[in-house]
Amino acid sequence: MNLIVKHCFTKPTKVIERFHVQKLAYVALQDVPFRFDNGDTKRQLLARSRYLLFKSADKWSNTQKERAKILFAQYPGIKQAYSLTLSLRMILSLTKDKGASLAKLAIWYNQITDSGFESFNTISATIYTHYTEILNFFDNRSTNASAESFNAKLKAFRAVLRGVNDVKYFLFRVSKIYA
Template sequence: SQLHRAKLLFERYPLIEQAYKLSRKLSAIFSNCTAKIIAFKKLALWYNEVEDSGLKVFRTVARSIETHHQSILNYFNNRSTNAAAESFNAKIKAFRAAARGVRDINFFLFRLANIYA
């Protein structure tokens, strides 16, 4: 079973267990917190755990969260993300790559609006 395999893996590689627990705690914050204030406190505690762990990969994540914490905490207001905008931006980039060399910008924008409108 997965539980047995995880137990064996964590016994032999305690850093993997530590990284797994940190990732699950961060996931739990985003899954379970409904209030911005509570999420802020839990993210601060998680950040302290990352600093204590010494894992460089998680320090990078923690620094990104620290830098953008106001924007990240806005997620907890109504639990919405900018995933739709990012997806649309990727579609535009793919369309632009497929239409390389287009000289008529107005026609390019017209086609883009017709396809994705």
């Protein structure tokens, strides 16, 4: 294009429109990510914080502690939700008595309701509907781990067969193999 302009016009004055120059600056601005003190961008902070939220704070590494401090300062709602989740974990792991568990679970349920977090609606409804079955855990602190294990074996067996066409035969095979 430059050769054509030089050949056709003997004394041209090239002008680059300011819009294009400003557009380049705006693109550059968007490519400069904000970094927190630990070097994370906002996206990295959120992605890398995911696993620390599954642990109690006393098991965090120094890096995770620093990341959590930044995360909770930026997103106080996540800090509140983390606290609620951790308190449920403590109820389920530390409480031994079924009656005390009922009281603590009721208080926790009220805290969830008061928090206004829509993401907790499912667990809130589950506790409301099935609290007696949930509390049965505290009788012997029994779990359904054996049922989950057997379910995994059934799924793997079904996958090997590439599905089930004949249910009676499938049940016969399962009873012979796993009975």
